[in-house]
Amino acid sequence: MQVLEQRFGRLFQQYRDRVYRTAFYVVKDPHLAQDVTQETFLKAYRNIDSVREDGREGAWLTTIATHAAIDAVRKRNCWNGIPMENPYLTVLVGTTESDVEEEVGKRLEREHLWKEITKMKREYREVLILKLHSGLKDGEIACLLKVSVGTIKSRVHRAKRILRKASGCWHG
The missing domain is CATH 1.10.10.10 (Winged helix-like DNA-binding domain superfamily/Winged helix DNA-binding domain)
Incomplete structure (x- = not known):
């Protein structure tokens, strides 16, 4: 369990800014982007054992963030353009x-x-x-x-x- 937590900590440190930028790009709201970032890393933590360490973790997290951001926009049904x-x-x-x-x-x-x-x-x-x-x-x-x-x-x-x-x- 400790190995997974260390791996997750590394992913979080390495990709949190990228995930936030991805979320913000879609939702255009800093607070909602933070919520999406948190949701992304919760989903990532739950599924971290299914991802190989082959350099694609960033793309994997970006995909999760993109889906979560689109879902958040749909839930709000508005854009802060x-x-x-x-x-x-x-x-x-x-x-x-x-x-x-x-x-x-x-x-x-x-x-x-x-x-x-x-x-x-x-x-x-x-x-x-x-x-x-x-x-x-x-x-x-x-x-x-x-x-x-x-x-x-x-x-x-x-x-x-x-x-x-x-x-x-x-x-x-």
Whole structure:
């Protein structure tokens, strides 16, 4: 038992920031991201004996965090796409109105795309998040999800096509 606890402690120290960033990227709320991070590590602790130490622990934790964050957003049924806390307002001081409008437009577009991503089938949603947000390569995603690289490429292509339909201005 002590070996598993030491391993978990190492994983926590090594990946807690990455898990938090993944969660925050999806939920856009620092408190909710902390909750998702905690939930991710609870799930990881319960299943730590099922993961080999082969360098993929970070991808494994990122996948857990991504799923937990999407679930949290669904439970809340809202997005904090445009935060209006004081730090955000401070950043805006001194910018021109057109800069603010452009930034708000970009944030609204990202919010719309994330809403569309959360509506997708799980297989499309997870490959997009793992590829675009986590920066994993097709081969890494295929290995993590235990499917072929061709399947990953097909899912990414289909997911992008869904997003293009949802928003004519996205061509990623």
